[in-house]
Amino acid sequence: MQVFVRVVQHGSLSSAARQLDTSPASVSRQIKALEDTLGARLLNRTSRKLTLTEAGETYFHHAEQILHQFDEAHHSVSQLQHSPRGTLRVHSRILVGQLFLVPAITKFLLTHSEIKIDLMLSNHSVDLVEQNIDVDIRIGKLSDSSLIARQLAVSERIVCAAPAYLQSHPPIQGPHDLVHHNCLTYRLNMGSVEWRFLDPQGQTTDVAVSGSLRTDYGPALRDATLAGLGLSLMPDWSVREDIRRGDLVRLFPAYKVCFLEFENGVYALYQRSRHTSAKVRLFVDHLIQTFEPKPGG
Incomplete structure (x- = not known):
């Protein structure tokens, strides 16, 4: 699809090939394969120029829009990874949420206007993947090694x-x-x-x-x-x-x-990924600073 759109935009196989850093023969083969897949001729080729068939015009119109939307989606996701914006879904146990998380979230949102937070408080365990949770605040000894856990506080x-x-x-x-x-x-x-x-x-x-x-x-x-x-x-x-x-x-x-274990703590958990978004990293760093004991406290 991308090769076809570039050929139409540049007006020739050779120009499209240079833009795509490939050979005209490779471009020609890919156009032929696309026509075979669609079961329709898209281009009329002469020695002097290329023209679109009726099917080619229709396909080009839709393909150009799709590629533009793909580029926009790619850019938006890339921005989410590097710029703190979008919605964060956060879950917490009720008491720590009431005493610490709500004030911390309020302060966080006042300084990060492009982020929204969807906060859920309950004393039930949640599955981060199944329930699409970005950050979960848990208390006690941890056993789920599939998640990244950052300790916010020792909990005696x-x-x-x-x-x-x-x-x-x-x-x-x-x-x-x-x-x-x-x-x-x-x-x-x-x-x-x-x-x-x-x-x-x-x-x-x-x-x-x-x-x-x-x-x-x-x-x-x-x-x-x-x-x-x-x-x-x-x-x-x-x-x-x-x-x-x-x-x-x-x-x-x-x-x-x-009650049961002397080993306890308050932890922020999030999914293990090479592409942890900027908003998750920023929010967890903010929580660590919030929970850190102050001098004389």
């Missing part, structure tokens, strides 16, 4: 409570005291909930906890803890400001605490 779990709760309930000396307290828990399954503690000597202790609230919605745990309903096991980044202000108190600072 901590036990915390409001001062009002601690003042009105029996003192807490060690992890085993939690069995006598209202522990607000995150729903991992329908069975019992255990918090695992790792002391400075490397010994682990599992404590079965229970309380008046169990939920799979992180913001509800944080709000209930702030209100003084009970204790909760929260990611440190989700309550860092609450602790700094004195609205919450961290318990057991010498221990590491978790």
Whole structure:
């Protein structure tokens, strides 16, 4: 198709051949093959000039438009790869999305006017390919090696409570005291909930906890803890400001605490490709700067 259009535009096989950096014989063979495929003569050839047949005029009109659209598509995709523009589809867990991602996205969009973001928040796992997600924000130990994962933050779990709760309930000396307290828990399954503690000597202790609230919605745990309903096991980044202000108190600072795994983090994941778009790279770099702990924080 491209060879035929160039022949018509340049008026001869030899001129088209020079423009395409090939031989006139090769151009002639490709035109003949195209005519054989279409089952129609496209060019009338004489020793002095080429003219289009009726079929050739129709084919040239459509082929020229198609090649122009192809060039535009190629240019647009190339621009997307090198210039930050277009739509980013982003998914995140609810709590990290609410506390960090929404403010980060707002700041990002204020400085990158040619980018749009389609944000989805849920506590369900997503398939980036199947659901056409550009960037997924995940928490916890990662197992999917087919994706590129860039760590945004270390995610340590901590036990915390409001001062009002601690003042009105029996003192807490060690992890085993939690069995006598209202522990607000995150729903991992329908069975019992255990918090695992790792002391400075490397010994682990599992404590079965229970309380008046169990939920799979992180913001509800944080709000209930702030209100003084009970204790909760929260990611440190989700309550860092609450602790700094004195609205919450961290318990057991010498221990590491978790549900299942001590290895945790907040990650930005995207598909592995040699052609990662500029907008994905720019957005993930922005998130890394946003999540990076500030001096004195």
